[in-house]
Amino acid sequence: MTSEDKPGWFGRLFGRKGKDEGKEEVPATPAEGEPDFATGAEDVEHIPLPEDEGAIDATEGADLLPVEGEDEKPPTGTAGDRPAHGADPVDTGTMNREPNVSPEPDVALDPDIQPTDTAAALAHDAGAGPDREPEAKGWWxxxxxxxxxxxxxxxxxxxxxxxxxxxxxxxxxxxxxxxxxxxxxxxxxxxxxxxxxxxxxxxxxxxxxxxxxxxxxxxxxxxxxAKPLEIDTAKKPFVILTVGVNGAGKTTTLGKLSSKYRAEGRSVMLAAGDTFRAAAIEQLNVWGARTGTPVISGAQGADAAGLAFDALKQAQAAGTDILMIDTAGRLQNKTGLMAELEKIVRVLRKQDPEAPHATLLILDATVGQNALSQVELFSQAAPITGLVMTKLDGTARGGILVALAAKFGLPVHFIGVGEGVEDLEPFAARDFARAVAGLERD
Structure with a gap:
């Protein structure tokens, strides 16, 4: 090749780009731009009880397809647009937000498509298509x-x-x-x-x-x-609070758990307590629609503690078996956001002194050793009762679960190895150990 035939820097740059096309993009680490929360806020307002508690227009028994993606995005506007945090709520009237139990939210889960309905969006998000054969694999x-x-x-x-x-x-x-x-x-x-x-x-x-x-x-x-999550039927509703960092899979885990508990014949209510991220509210509404589960949600930026308080109030009035509350993803070193988590727990206990009955820390296996510091610091802000480990299929460092057990001894209730509803199952030590070692099931 002569010097005239060799591509210049511009050509080499675009030639390299062409080679990289088609590779899966690694999602960017969420920006740590979440606003801090002040203390000493005014009393929060509340969602009024809906006239028809359980009315939802959802087809029960429909195929449940996952909604993945936990990328945290800051809301539009400034931190001053959000209610200040720190004060416990007192019933002062109604809030400027209506409870949302819409079974078919108008949300496109991929910017490159405009699905005609929620089912199409979910199918697209799950990777369904004419070339994808349905899986019939067992859990092992x-x-x-x-x-x-x-x-x-x-x-x-x-x-x-x-x-x-x-x-x-x-x-x-x-x-x-x-x-x-x-x-x-x-x-x-x-x-x-x-x-x-x-x-x-x-x-x-x-x-x-x-x-x-x-x-x-x-x-x-x-x-x-390796302990299952026991639902105490004497506590009605049994309140499950989920916490964790950005992208760990909290919202998706709640959707999968609601599917499992509904299949067991239990009544479930979801609370979209991640009011920081509009996509999380929409995502939980999609899960509610597909599983036939009512979702209590408010406007983006609404007070998370007030929403949790109102959700518990409505679940009690409806006689719901299980109330599961989503929360905003927060980095374990953000003291203001961790203070908000403490406030949610404090406010729930005004309504039920024993709530939350289970606080699950959702951990992303791909973060490796960072999971150890997450457990330590989240335990200081909320009464962590158990762990859920997600995305074990995305890492070669699945041994982190063993390190967590050795250091903290917290119960591990569920593990996730994929995107489907069936890919989150109760944790069994023997099965996990043999899978890690590459041995057959005995």
């Missing part, structure tokens, strides 16, 4: 498929370390490194390597034996925290 198949990135990374390292090689100190150190890289944590990594080396020093050991020991130790670490 979905779990092993979702955990494949973690199990493959570990299996490759184990195979490389223990094939045609005697067990020595260097091998065990390399195994520890592999486990630490998978976010198992130092304490668990040391325990597993010690279990592998016990009685086998300077002897041969097969990769399959190492994986079996790995599964046993992981199961032993997770068994104490």
């Amino acid at each position: 198949s979905r779990l092993t498929s979702g955990m494949r990135r973690t199990s493959t990374a570990l299996s490759d390292r184990v195979t490389g370390l223990f094939t045609k090689r005697k067990l020595d100190a260097t091998t065990l150190e390399d195994l520890e490194d592999a486990l630490i890289q998978a976010d198992f944590g130092l304490e668990t990594a040391v325990k597993i390597s010690e279990a592998v080396g016990k009685g086998r020093y300077e002897k041969g050991i097969s990769p399959d034996e190492v994986r079996a020991i790995l599964a046993t130790e992981v199961e032993r670490a997770l068994e104490p925290v």
